[in-house]
Amino acid sequence: MLDFFLGHYAYLFLMALFVVGLYGVVTKRNLVKKLIGLNIFQSAIILIYVAGASKWNATVPILEGSGASHGDAGVAQEAAHGAIEAAHYINPLPHTLMLTAIVVGVATTGVALALLITIHRRYGTLDESELLERMS
Amino acid sequence: MERGREGIDPMRGYYDDRIVALSSRLVVPFIQLFALYVVFHGHYSPGGGFQGGAILAASFLLIRLSVGSDGAQLQFRKGWGTPGSSIGTLIYLVTGLSALLLGGYFLDYSQLPLGMGESETRSMGILIVEIGVAVAVACTLTAIYDDLVGEEGRRGSPHDA
Amino acid sequence: MIDQNLPVLVPVLFLLAALLAPLLGQWRRGLSYLVALLALLVNTAVALYSLYYVVVNGIVRHKFGGWVPPIGIEYVLDPLAAFMIAVVTVVSLVVLVHSRQVVKVELVGRDVPFYGVVMLLLAGFCGIVVTGDLFNLYVFLEISSLATYALIAAGEKPAPVAAFRYLIMGTIGASFYLFGLWFIYNMTGSLNMADIAAILPGICGETGVIIGLLLMVVGIGIKMALFPLHGWLPDAYTYASSASTAFIAPIGTKIGAYVLIRILLYVFEPGYFSSQIPLADVIMWLAAAGILYGSVMAIAQKELKRMLAYSSIAQVGYIGLGLGLANPLGLIGAVLHVLNHAFMKACLFLVAGNLRVTIGHSDISRFDAALRRKMPWTMAAFTVGALSMIGIPPTAGFFSKWYLVLGGIDRGAWIMVVVILVSSLLNAVYFFRVLENAYFKPALSMDEAMGDYDHPDADIESFPREEVAPSMLVPTLVLGTGIVLLGIFNAFLVSAVIRLMVPAGL
Numbered sequence: 001m002l003d004f005f006l007g008h009y010a011y012l013f014l015m016a017l018f019v020v021g022l023y024g025v026v027t028k029r030n031l032v033k034k035l036i037g038l039n040i041f042q043s044a045i046i047l048i049y050v051a052g053a054s055k056w057n058a059t060v061p062i063l064e065g066s067g068a069s070h071g072d073a074g075v076a077q078e079a080a081h082g083a084i085e086a087a088h089y090i091n092p093l094p095h096t097l098m099l100t101a102i103v104v105g106v107a108t109t110g111v112a113l114a115l116l117i118t119i120h121r122r123y124g125t126l127d128e129s130e131l132l133e134r135m136s
Numbered sequence: 137m138e139r140g141r142e143g144i145d146p147m148r149g150y151y152d153d154r155i156v157a158l159s160s161r162l163v164v165p166f167i168q169l170f171a172l173y174v175v176f177h178g179h180y181s182p183g184g185g186f187q188g189g190a191i192l193a194a195s196f197l198l199i200r201l202s203v204g205s206d207g208a209q210l211q212f213r214k215g216w217g218t219p220g221s222s223i224g225t226l227i228y229l230v231t232g233l234s235a236l237l238l239g240g241y242f243l244d245y246s247q248l249p250l251g252m253g254e255s256e257t258r259s260m261g262i263l264i265v266e267i268g269v270a271v272a273v274a275c276t277l278t279a280i281y282d283d284l285v286g287e288e289g290r291r292g293s294p295h296d297a
Numbered sequence: 298m299i300d301q302n303l304p305v306l307v308p309v310l311f312l313l314a315a316l317l318a319p320l321l322g323q324w325r326r327g328l329s330y331l332v333a334l335l336a337l338l339v340n341t342a343v344a345l346y347s348l349y350y351v352v353v354n355g356i357v358r359h360k361f362g363g364w365v366p367p368i369g370i371e372y373v374l375d376p377l378a379a380f381m382i383a384v385v386t387v388v389s390l391v392v393l394v395h396s397r398q399v400v401k402v403e404l405v406g407r408d409v410p411f412y413g414v415v416m417l418l419l420a421g422f423c424g425i426v427v428t429g430d431l432f433n434l435y436v437f438l439e440i441s442s443l444a445t446y447a448l449i450a451a452g453e454k455p456a457p458v459a460a461f462r463y464l465i466m467g468t469i470g471a472s473f474y475l476f477g478l479w480f481i482y483n484m485t486g487s488l489n490m491a492d493i494a495a496i497l498p499g500i501c502g503e504t505g506v507i508i509g510l511l512l513m514v515v516g517i518g519i520k521m522a523l524f525p526l527h528g529w530l531p532d533a534y535t536y537a538s539s540a541s542t543a544f545i546a547p548i549g550t551k552i553g554a555y556v557l558i559r560i561l562l563y564v565f566e567p568g569y570f571s572s573q574i575p576l577a578d579v580i581m582w583l584a585a586a587g588i589l590y591g592s593v594m595a596i597a598q599k600e601l602k603r604m605l606a607y608s609s610i611a612q613v614g615y616i617g618l619g620l621g622l623a624n625p626l627g628l629i630g631a632v633l634h635v636l637n638h639a640f641m642k643a644c645l646f647l648v649a650g651n652l653r654v655t656i657g658h659s660d661i662s663r664f665d666a667a668l669r670r671k672m673p674w675t676m677a678a679f680t681v682g683a684l685s686m687i688g689i690p691p692t693a694g695f696f697s698k699w700y701l702v703l704g705g706i707d708r709g710a711w712i713m714v715v716v717i718l719v720s721s722l723l724n725a726v727y728f729f730r731v732l733e734n735a736y737f738k739p740a741l742s743m744d745e746a747m748g749d750y751d752h753p754d755a756d757i758e759s760f761p762r763e764e765v766a767p768s769m770l771v772p773t774l775v776l777g778t779g780i781v782l783l784g785i786f787n788a789f790l791v792s793a794v795i796r797l798m799v800p801a802g803l
Contacts, residue, residue: 025465038468045476052483062181094482097432101475103186103273104439108468110280111446115464117284118450118457135455222320229313242305244363 010051017044029128031119035112042105046098053094061089152204160202164211167195175270179259185266189273196278205282217279224272228265235261303347304359304372304427307340307382308437311420315413322409330397333412337393337419341386348379352794358429366429367489373429376797377563380632381426381555388547388639388776389419392647395772396540398765399650403538404451411451415544418444422552431478431564432488434556435471438520442467445549448541449533459532466529470519473512480509490564501569513560514576521553523580523617524587527610531594534606539650542602546609547643551635554616561620562628567803571623581621585716587614592723596730601649601659604727605642608686611720612638615701618713622704625799630700632795637685637693637783644682644776651675651765651773661731667740671763674770676735678777683728685780688721693783700791 005012021044024037063084120126123134175188200208232243240247245261246254299306314336322329351357357374360366374382393415400408421441428434446467450460482488484505485496500506519526530550534542561570571577591611598604612634619631652659655672668676685692698717705713764770783790 022469025469031461034465038465041469042472045472045479048476049479052479060182099184099186100432100436104436106277107443108439108464110277111443112461112464114280114284115446115450115457115461119461122454122457131458135458219320219323222316225312226316226320229309229316233309233313236302236305236309241360241363242302242309243361246363 011048014044014048014051017047020044031116031126031128031131034128035109035116038112039105039109042101042108046101046105049094049098049101053091055087055090058088058090061092153202156202160198164195164198167198168192171195171270171274175266176263178266179262185269186273188266189270190277192270192274193277196274197281200278200281212278214282217275217282220275221272221279224268224270224275227268227271231261231264231268300350300354300357302359303343303350303357304374304378305361306343307347307386308420308424308427310336310340310343311416311423315416315420318416319409319413322412326409329409329412333393333416336416337386337390340419340423341390344379344383344386347374348376348383348794351376351379352797367487367492370428370430370433371489371491372427373491374427376794377555377558377632378426380794380798381552381635382423384551384636384639385419385422385426385548388643389415389544391772391775392540392543392547392643395647395650395769396543398769399538399540399543399654402654403540407451411448411540414444414447417441418448418544422548425552426555429490430488431481431490431493435475435478438474438556439471441549441552442471442520445545448545449537452537452541454536455532456536456538459529459536463529463533466519466526470516470526472516473519474516477509477512477514477516480505480512484509490559494564494566497564497569498566501566501573507574510560510565510570510574510576514557514580517553517556517560520550521557521617522550522610522613524583524590524610524614527587527591527613530610531603531606534609535600535603539602539646539653543643543646543650546605546646547639550609550613551616551639554613554620554631554635557617558620558628558631562800562803567623567800577621577623579621580617581710581713584614584617584621585713587611587617588716588720589723592720592727596723596727598727599660599662601652601661601731602646604661604731605645605649608724608727609642611724612642612686615698615717618717619701619704622701622708622710622713623803624704624707625803626700626707627704628799628803629791629795630697630704632798633700633787633791634697636790637697637780640776640779640783641682641685641694644678644773644780645686647769647773647776648675648679648682651769654769655763655765661734664731664734665738665740666736668735672765673762674764675773678773679735680732681777681780683732685784687724687728691781691784693780693787696784696787 018041021037021039021041024040025034026037028034028037116126119131123131125131125134171188171191171194173188174183174191175185176183178184178188196208196212199211205214231245231248235244235247236242238247238249243261243265245258248257248261250257250260252260314332318329318332321332347357351374359372361370361372363369396415400411404411418441421437421439421444424437425434425441428437446460446464449463450457452459478488481493484500484503485493487493487496497506515526519529522530534546537545561567561576588611591607591609591614595604595607595611598607615634616631616638619627619629619634621627649659651672652668652675656668681692685694688694688698690696698721702714702717705711705717
C-alpha cells in the first residue's frame with residue numbers, strides 16, 4: 001500500500017488538481033473564476049504528461065561531454081564512446097509536446113480575457129446569474 | 137514634478153511612482169539580454185523560442201506597467217504588435233517553404249542554401265525558426281496587453297452599455 | 298515534385314494567407330479580401346486535383362523535415378482526407394464570395410481581421426484533416442477552435458457570452474482529448490496514427506487503452522456537438538454574424554465527426570469499438586437522441602438562425618448514427634451526409650444572410666408573402682435546401698438518408714430506421730412553416746402597415762424586386778444547384794470515391 005503511494009504520489013496529487021480545476025469551472029458563478037479553474041485543469045494535464053516522462057535515477061536529457069560545439073564532431077565522439085543509455089535520461093518527447101500545450105493554453109487565456117473584458121463593457125457584470133438576467 | 141495621491145484613476149494602467157519607474161528602467165536591459173540568451177540556447181540547453189519570447193514580452197510589459205503607455209512608445213510602439221507577430225511567423229513559414237521549394241520536404245532544414253555541413257545547416261535552420269517564434273511570441277503578448285489594457289483598448293464598440 | 302508535396306500544400310497556403318491578410322490589409326484595406334480569395338482559389342484547385350490524384354494513384358505520404366515516422370510527423374492524404382479537404386475548400390470558397398457584402402453590413406470596419414481569422418480557421422480545419430500524427434491533430438484542433446471563438450465573438454450584443462461559453466466547453470473538450478492521448482501514448486509509445494494502428498491489436502484489452510479511447514471520444518464529442526454535449530451550439534450559431542456562421546456551421550462540426558471516424562475506424566481496429574466495448578451502441582443511441590432533440594427543439598424556434606442551429610444538432614446526429622451503426626453502408630451514409638449537409642447548411646445560412654442584409658431581420662413570424670416577390674431567387678434556393686434537408690428525391694439529402702436506412706436495416710436496428718423517418722417528418726414541419734410564411738402569408742401593403750385596416754389585401758405584384766447583389770446571389774444559387782447535382786450524381790460519387798474509404802474489416 002505504501003509502495004503504491006510512493007510510486008504514484010505524483011499522479012494522485014495531479015488527479016486531485018484535475019478535479020479541483022473541473023470543479024471550479026462547473027460550480028463557480030463568476031466568469032473569471034471559471035477561467036482560473038480552466039487554467040488549473042489545463043496545468044494538471046500538462047503536469048500529468050511531464051510526470052509520465054520521468055524515470056527512476058534518470059537525469060535531464062542533455063548529452064554531457066560535447067561542450068559548446070554541437071556540430072558533427074561532438075555527437076560522433078559521444079556515440080563512439082558507447083551507446084547512449086536511454087534509461088539514464090528522462091523522456092524528452094512529452095516535455096516538448098507540453099511546450100506546445102502551454103502555448104495553446106496561453107493563447108486560449110488571452111482570447112478568454114479579451115472576451116471577458118468585452119462582456120464586462122457590454123453588460124456591466126461578470127457574474128453568471130446576473131448576466132443571464134441582463135441578457136434576457 | 138508634483139503628483140498628488142488623491143483622485144488617481146484606478147484604470148490608469150500604470151503604477152505612478154518614481155522609484156518603481158527608475159528601477160524598472162534599470163532592470164529591463166538585463167531582462168532583454170537574458171531573453172536573447174534563452175532564445176539562442178534553445179538547441180542544447182533549456183530554452184528556445186517561446187520561452188525567450190515570453191521573457192522579452194515581460195520586459196516590454198514591465199515598462200508599460202511602470203512608466204505608462206506614453207513613455208513605452210519609445211521602446212516598442214503600440215502599432216508594432218500585430219505586424220510583428222505576422223512577420224515572426226512568416227520567418228518560420230518562409231524557412232519551411234524554401235526547404236520545400238528547393239526540393240526537400242517541408243521544414244527539411246538540410247536543403248537550406250547556407251553552405252555548411254549537413255547537421256550544421258539543420259542547427260542553423262532550427263535557430264532561424266526559433267528567432268521567428270521569439271519575435272512572434274513577444275509581439276503577440278505585447279499586442280494582447282495593448283489591445284486590452286492600453287489606451288486604444290478602451291475605445292469600445294457601439295454595443296457597449 | 299508537386300505530387301509528393303500535395304498533403305502539405307493546403308494547410309501551409311492557408312497559414313501563409315492568414316499571415317499575409319492582416320499584414321497587407323494594414324497597408325491597403327481591400328488587399329485582405331483579395332489575399333483570402335486568391336488563397337481559396339488556389340487551394341480549391343489543389344484540393345480537387347489531390348482528390349483526383351489520390352483516387353487514381355493511392356495514398357500520398359509526406360514526412361516533415363525528412364524525418365522518418367514514427368520519429369517524425371507525417372501528413373497523409375488518403376481518400377477520406379482528400380474528400381474532406383475538397384468539401385471544406387469548395388464550400389468555403391462559395392461562402393467567402395458571399396461574405397464580402399455581409400461583412401460590409403454587419404462587421405463594419407473589421408473586415409481586415411475577419412479575413413485573417415477565416416484563413417486561420419481554414420488552416421486549422423485542413424491541418425486536422427491531413428495530419429497523420431495525433432498530437433499535431435490537437436494543435437490544429439486548438440488553432441481552429443481559437444479562430445472559431447474569435448469569429449463567434451464578433452457578432453451581436455450577446456455574442457461574447459456565447460463565445461465564452463463555447464471557449465470553456467471547447468477547451469475542456471480539447472483537454473480531455475489531450476488527456477486521452479496521454480494514455481494512448483503511454484500504452485503504445487508512439488503518436489503516429491499508422492504506427493498506433495499497428496501496435497494496438499496486441500494490447501487492446503488493457504484498461505489504459507480503453508480509458509484513453511473514452512476520453513478522446515468524449516473530448517471530440519464536445520467539438521462535434523454530439524448530444525448531450527451540444528450546449529454551446531445554439532447560442533454560438535445564433536449570435537455570431539451571418540458571415541461567421543456560414544463559415545463555421547457547414548464544416549466545423551463535420552471536422553469533429555471526421556476526427557471521430559479517423560480515431561474509431563482507422564487508428565483503432567474497426568471491430569474494436571463495436572464488438573469489444575459497446576461504444577458503437579452508445580454513440581448510436583446518443584446520436585438518435587440528438588436527432589430527435591434537435592428536430593423537436595427546431596420546431597419551437599421563432600428565429601431562422603436559431604432554428605437552423607438546432608437543425609444542425611440533428612444533422613450531426615445523422616452522421617453519428619452512421620458511425621455508430623458500424624457497418625459499411627452506415628459509414629457511406631455518414632460520409633455522404635457530411636458532403637450533403639455542408640452544401641445544404643451553407644445554402645440555408647447564406648439565405649439567412651441574404652434576408653438579414655435585405656429586410657434587416659430573420660424572424661420567422663415576420664416573414665410574409667412579400668418575400669416571394671422581393672427575393673424570388675433567394676427563396677427558391679431556400680426551398681431547394683429545405684427539400685433536401687427533409688429528404689425528398691432527387692435532392693442530395695434523400696440519398697444520404699437512404700444509405701443510413703439501408704445501414705440500419707442491415708444491422709437490424711429497426712428503431713434507428715424509425716428515428717430517421719420520424720425526424721424527416723419533423724424536419725418537414727419546421728421547414729414548411731418557413732415556406733408557408735414566405736409564400737402564402739398575405740402581405741401588408743404600405744397603407745395597411747400604417748394602420749389603415751379597411752384596405753383589401755395588398756396586390757403582391759406591386760412590391761418591387763429587391764433581390765440581393767450578385768456577389769451574394771450567385772453563391773446561394775451555386776449551392777442550390779449543387780444540392781440538386783449532388784443528388785443526381787450521388788451514385789458516381791459513392792462508387793468512385795466514398796467506397797474507397799471503408800476500411801477493411803468493417
